[in-house]
Amino acid sequence: MNKALEESIPTxxxxxxxxxxxxxxxxxxxxxxAGGARTRLEIAVIILVAVIIIGGAELILxxxxxxxxxxxxxxxxxxxxxxxxxxxWPHLLVTLFELFVGFAIGASIGFILAAVITQFPFVEKVVxxxxxxxxxxxxLALVPLLILRFGFGSEPRIIAVALASGPMVxxxxxxxxxxxxxxxxxxxxxxxxxxxxxxxxxRIPMAMPMIIVGLMVGSIxxxxxxxxxxxxxxxxxxxxxxxxxxxxxxxxxxxAIILLLAAIGIxxxxxxxxxxxxxxxxxx
Amino acid sequence: xxxxATDSKTGGRSKLSVSGATKIYQTKTGTVHALEDVSVxxxxxxxxxxxxxxxxxxxxxxxxxxxxxxxxxxRIAIDGDPITKPHPQIAMIFQDANLLPWRNLEKNIExxxxxxxxxPDRERIDRLLDRVGLVGFGNKHPRELSGGMQQRASIVxxxxxxxxxxxxDEPFGAxxxxxxxxxxxxxxxxxxxxGKTIAFVTHSIPEAIFLADRIVVMxxxxxxxASIYEVDIPRPRPVSIQTEPDFIARVMEIKTxxxxxxxxxxxxxxxx
Numbered sequence: 154m155n156k157a158l159e160e161s162i163p164t165x166x167x168x169x170x171x172x173x174x175x176x177x178x179x180x181x182x183x184x185x186x187a188g189g190a191r192t193r194l195e196i197a198v199i200i201l202v203a204v205i206i207i208g209g210a211e212l213i214l215x216x217x218x219x220x221x222x223x224x225x226x227x228x229x230x231x232x233x234x235x236x237x238x239x240x241x242w243p244h245l246l247v248t249l250f251e252l253f254v255g256f257a258i259g260a261s262i263g264f265i266l267a268a269v270i271t272q273f274p275f276v277e278k279v280v281x282x283x284x285x286x287x288x289x290x291x292x293l294a295l296v297p298l299l300i301l302r303f304g305f306g307s308e309p310r311i312i313a314v315a316l317a318s319g320p321m322v323x324x325x326x327x328x329x330x331x332x333x334x335x336x337x338x339x340x341x342x343x344x345x346x347x348x349x350x351x352x353x354x355x356r357i358p359m360a361m362p363m364i365i366v367g368l369m370v371g372s373i374x375x376x377x378x379x380x381x382x383x384x385x386x387x388x389x390x391x392x393x394x395x396x397x398x399x400x401x402x403x404x405x406x407x408x409a410i411i412l413l414l415a416a417i418g419i420x421x422x423x424x425x426x427x428x429x430x431x432x433x434x435x436x437x
Numbered sequence: 438x439x440x441x442a443t444d445s446k447t448g449g450r451s452k453l454s455v456s457g458a459t460k461i462y463q464t465k466t467g468t469v470h471a472l473e474d475v476s477v478x479x480x481x482x483x484x485x486x487x488x489x490x491x492x493x494x495x496x497x498x499x500x501x502x503x504x505x506x507x508x509x510x511x512r513i514a515i516d517g518d519p520i521t522k523p524h525p526q527i528a529m530i531f532q533d534a535n536l537l538p539w540r541n542l543e544k545n546i547e548x549x550x551x552x553x554x555x556x557p558d559r560e561r562i563d564r565l566l567d568r569v570g571l572v573g574f575g576n577k578h579p580r581e582l583s584g585g586m587q588q589r590a591s592i593v594x595x596x597x598x599x600x601x602x603x604x605x606d607e608p609f610g611a612x613x614x615x616x617x618x619x620x621x622x623x624x625x626x627x628x629x630x631x632g633k634t635i636a637f638v639t640h641s642i643p644e645a646i647f648l649a650d651r652i653v654v655m656x657x658x659x660x661x662x663a664s665i666y667e668v669d670i671p672r673p674r675p676v677s678i679q680t681e682p683d684f685i686a687r688v689m690e691i692k693t694x695x696x697x698x699x700x701x702x703x704x705x706x707x708x709x
Binding site for chain 2: 336337339340341342343344345346350354355358359361432433435436
């Protein structure tokens with residue numbers, strides 16, 4: 154009886170199966186709660202589910218004799234990925250290059266703008282509506298215009314990516330920088346901190362959880378814009394391959410590209426999740 | 438009518454002198470007259486408590502002493518040297534410890550050194566950590582520690598740079614009664630060991646009597662010094678002293694002073 158009672162009482166001192174008591178700010182926590190496989194059992198089950206889904210799809214598509222041009226089987230997609238790899242990877246590099254450069258430019262400008270603007274409430278109030286306009290307008294819509302101006306190279310796409318990710322980074326970072334804790338700033342000042350030190354030692358760390366949310370959302374927006382822009386025009390990039398393969402009804406190759414895009418997206422997520430754990434885990 | 442405090446009786450060189458301190462500032466809702474002609478000398482090695490109802494400007498006074506915000510009129514000086522910005526000989530201890538949550542304890546304590554661009558005095562830090570019973574917690578983050586432990590860490594952080602003056606702004610206000618007693622004992626011991634000059638803001642009368650050599654009683658809006666009360670209880674003072682009739686009589690006396698002050702205030706508002 155005692156034993157049964159014990160079992161019915163939750164044990165608070167036991168380390169939670171959730172592992173680390175690390176969750177980030179509201180935004181990151183929301184993003185994080187979607188993933189977060191932690192124990193071996195959870196990982197094993199996730200892999201098992203994948204095996205069941207992939208194996209099941211393979212089986213059903215084969216048994217039902219679904220034509221390849223409607224839906225290729227997982228094995229056909231995998232084969233296509235391997236055999237087409239020599240033709241695909243240059244496009245992968247183009248996409249990654251555009252994403253990286255565009256995001257780096259957009260995120261840097263967004264971050265600096267947020268840091269500067271939040272120091273001047275008046276300027277912030279004036280600028281914010283325009284930033285919101287940039288956030289809410291799909292930058293993809295500008296790509297045809299940018300192509301007219303910059304041609305079919307990487308430039309219009311890089312610009313579009315910067316325009317898509319920059320405002321995201323800016324608006325989230327600004328939220329972070331607005332969280333001023335006067336006591337912490339006073340603390341630093343009481344030990345003789347100058348303005349730059351207050352910025353680097355207090356304001357940036359305090360804004361970090363929101364900055365990371367901005368970077369994560371911004372980079373995902375950047376990926377969307379990169380692929381979309383490549384589909385609009387030009388002859389390079391994974392987005393271009395999507396239109397190319399679908400126009401030829403080469404569905405295994407088409408799905409292989411989608412697989413790659415999913416892998417990029419997941420990598421971005423995992424990177425920023427790790428980054429957040431390292432630099433913003435203090436915020437419960 | 439004018440509450441200027443002149444320190445006469447016991448000797449002691451003036452360490453931190455406040456003269457004619459007046460502070461008026463603007464907020465969104467209007468003008469706040471936080472301090473009006475406050476003059477007091479904190480003597481070398483003295484434990485001075487500042488007490489008064491909320492809104493009496495005691496925190497404003499302390500932050501001005503720390504050089505954290507300028508006075509509208511008047512002058513604050515340490516060893517005759519006017520304070521216009523934070524002074525290296527003055528360290529502040531804040532409400533709720535005010536540790537940086539993204540840094541572990543060690544990094545929190547090293548912050549002052551980092552800001553001054555000097556190497557942390559490891560030996561001194563370790564000795565202080567040992568003194569307050571925080572050895573082995575260096576890699577813990579503030580959220581992993583109790584409120585009392587956090588405030589101990591913040592005391593170490595302030596003492597690590599070896600200031601001659603400690604300004605404490607209701608440091609134990611958020612702690613439970615037992616932890617508070619413990620911290621009061623600790624701060625009394627540290628004060629007796631180090632001989633620092635301490636100005637300590639509190640709204641707890643027993644805490645003020647327990648700790649102080651002198652208590653500055655302030656009145657509200659605008660903040661003035663209503664009276665100065667000498668506490669001649671011998672040290673070290675044990676926690677149990679707080680239940681003795683003499684101690685309770687002192688609490689009642691100061692309470693009466695504060696109440697009469699507030700009474701006057703109400704009269705004024707009734708007339709106006």
